Amino acid sequence: MRRSSLTPADRRHFAAILFIGAAVFLLIALLFFRAGAMNSDEQEPAPSKSPSSSVSTPSPDVTPSPDVTDEPGVTEPPETTDTPESPEPSETLPTPSPTPEVDLYERLDFRPSTMFNEPETYVVSSPDGELNVRSGPSTAYEKLGQLYTGTPVQVHTIENGWALVMFEERYAWCSANYLVAAGGE
Numbered sequence: 001m002r003r004s005s006l007t008p009a010d011r012r013h014f015a016a017i018l019f020i021g022a023a024v025f026l027l028i029a030l031l032f033f034r035a036g037a038m039n040s041d042e043q044e045p046a047p048s049k050s051p052s053s054s055v056s057t058p059s060p061d062v063t064p065s066p067d068v069t070d071e072p073g074v075t076e077p078p079e080t081t082d083t084p085e086s087p088e089p090s091e092t093l094p095t096p097s098p099t100p101e102v103d104l105y106e107r108l109d110f111r112p113s114t115m116f117n118e119p120e121t122y123v124v125s126s127p128d129g130e131l132n133v134r135s136g137p138s139t140a141y142e143k144l145g146q147l148y149t150g151t152p153v154q155v156h157t158i159e160n161g162w163a164l165v166m167f168e169e170r171y172a173w174c175s176a177n178y179l180v181a182a183g184g185e
Contacts, residue, residue: 115164119154122163122179131179133172137162144172152182 006014124131124147131148134141137159145167147153153165153174163176 115157119156119166121182122153122155122165123182124149124151124153124174124178125180126178131174133165133167133174135172137164137173141173144168147174153179155179 126147126149129149130146132139132143133145133147134143136142147165147167153163153167155176156164156166156171158164158176161176162173163179164171165174166172167174
């Protein structure tokens with residue numbers, strides 16, 4: 001008969017590893033058990049199978065009236081369609097903030113490198129009567145809309161002949177060549 005070649009220290013290490021493994025296994029089992037208990041609390045309760053409850057199945061060609069309950073002699077008031085019911089607020093949806101934050105750079109493809117301390121007021125002066133507003137400082141950028149001659153605009157910076165202006169409550173770019181300072185037409 002051969003004896004084990006494990007030393008007492010090796011046996012202690014082996015016992016410690018077994019103990020830690022068992023503790024981890026129990027912890028994982030406990031977590032799964034608790035998660036299962038939480039999920040079963042959220043589910044609707046199973047219908048009662050008491051002998052006093054009766055289940056009726058309507059025939060395929062007869063549809064029950066929406067104001068009739070399963071119990072004879074008991075009717076619910078008919079639903080009114082005058083006022084639509086608003087859904088109850090869900091607990092999982094976040095409540096909207098009263099003043100949503102607006103990203104002023106949302107539609108821009110190119111952001112300015114510098115900004116004026118205070119925006120300066122200019123007036124659109126285009127020979128065509130219209131000035132294109134773009135998402136970047138070049139005709140290669142997407143056209144966002146137009147400003148018309150005589151329209152005052154707030155200019156936040158001018159870079160390489162292009163002005164960063166407020167357009168539809170967001171920043172946009174237009175050619176500075178067709179802008180005149182508000183006081184010096």
